[in-house]
Structure formats: structure tokens, C-alpha cells
Amino acid sequence: MKIGYLLHRLRLGLHNKWWLFSYSWREFQLKLQFYWLMYQSSKRLDFSQKSALIFAPHQDDEVLGCGGIIALKREQGVPVKVVFVTDGGASHADYSKITREEIIQIRRQEALTALNILGVNSTDIHFLDKHDGGLRWMTQAEREQTIEEIALLLRAFNPN
Incomplete structure (x- = not known):
């Protein structure tokens, strides 16, 4: 990638030498990286009409990752x-002014509200309510039950 091309994309041109000195070298590098990502690395997303089943570890990941x-x-x-695997209760474990149960209820309501804004009906949102931060310590029976719950959702919806 030629620096001149990136500068041109910045609409500054090589003739504006003062611009080169108005930023630190690190700021200049960051600008070049940003514009490289925007103009060279970004690709158009091919949109499909296929149905989707989104699995999120906990509330807010579905919006941040797939909103x-x-x-x-x-x-x-x-x-x-959308399927939330955990209850999200460990997100503010160090914050003593709110209980784990309150966090779970707040995050659940926020997820329902956010997905409603995005157009997802509450009947299309599923909470498996597994203990946030505790998946690795599940017993074999709990793992099998979780797998069965996920399999039931997949069979019922059969996403494309």
C-alpha cells in the first residue's frame, strides 16, 4: 500500500507538507491504519434472506456482535x-450495591428491550439461564441437558 494513496484518500494530498508535521508519528500511523481498514480491508457484506439463530454467551453480546x-x-x-446461554449475572460481581439476582433481571430486560428495537419479538428470544462464569464447572449431566436444550431449539427453528 502506498502512503501517497492513503494520503489521497485522506483528501490531504502530498502537497500539504504541513499536515505531516502536525501529528505525532504514532497519530500518523493510527490514521494510516484506520484508512487502510476502511478503504482496503473492508468488504461489502453479502446479505442473505436466510433465517438466523444467534447464540450469545450473555446479554449484550448479540447486539455488540450481530446487532x-x-x-x-x-x-x-x-x-x-436469539439464544442467551448464561444469565449474565457475573457482569458486575465486584459491584456491591446490586445483587446478582438484580443484575440478572436488569440484563434480561435490557436484552428484551434492545432486541425489540432491532425487530426481534420476545417469543423469539430464549434464555437458557446457565450460571454466568460457571459453564466450565458444569457436571456431565448439566452439559448434556444444555446440549439437549440447544438441540431442541435448533430442531424447532431449523435456521438456514
Whole structure:
């Protein structure tokens, strides 16, 4: 990648030498990296009309990771369901002014509200309510039950 091309993309041109000296070398590097990502590395997302089943470790991951595609699919009328594996109760474990149960209820309500804004009906949102931060310590029976719950959701929805 030529620096001149990136500078051109910045609409600064090589003729503006003062611009080169107005930033630190690190700021200049960061700007170049940003524009390389924006103009060279970014690719158009091919949108499909296929239904989607989104699995999120806990509440907010579905929006942070897939919020745009969820909104786009729902806007196009494509079925989307979301499954939260854990209850999200460990997110503020060091914050003593709120109990774990309150955190779980707040995060559940926030997830329902956020997904409603994105166009997902509450009937298409599933909470498996596994203990947040405790998946690795599940017993074999608990693991098998979780796998069965996920398999039932997959069979019932049969996403594309």
C-alpha cells in the first residue's frame, strides 16, 4: 500500500507538507491504519434472506456482535431468533450495591428491550439461564441437558 494513496484518500494530498508535521508519528500511523481498514480491508457484506439463530454467551453480546445483521434481517422480514446461554449475572460481581439476582433481571430486560428495537419479538428470544462464569464447572449431566436444550431449539427453528 502506498502512503501517497492513503494520503489521497485522506483528501490531504502530498502537497500539504504541513499536515505531516502536525501529528505525532504514532497519530500518523493510527490514521494510516484506520484508512487502510476502511478503504482496503473492508468488504461489502453479502446479505442473505436466510433465517438466523444467534447464540450469545450473555446479554449484550448479540447486539455488540450481530446487532447490524439482526436489524437488517428483521427489516427485510427474515426470521431471527436469539439464544442467551448464561444469565449474565457475573457482569458486575465486584459491584456491591446490586445483587446478582438484580443484575440478572436488569440484563434480561435490557436484552428484551434492545432486541425489540432491532425487530426481534420476545417469543423469539430464549434464555437458557446457565450460571454466568460457571459453564466450565458444569457436571456431565448439566452439559448434556444444555446440549439437549440447544438441540431442541435448533430442531424447532431449523435456521438456514
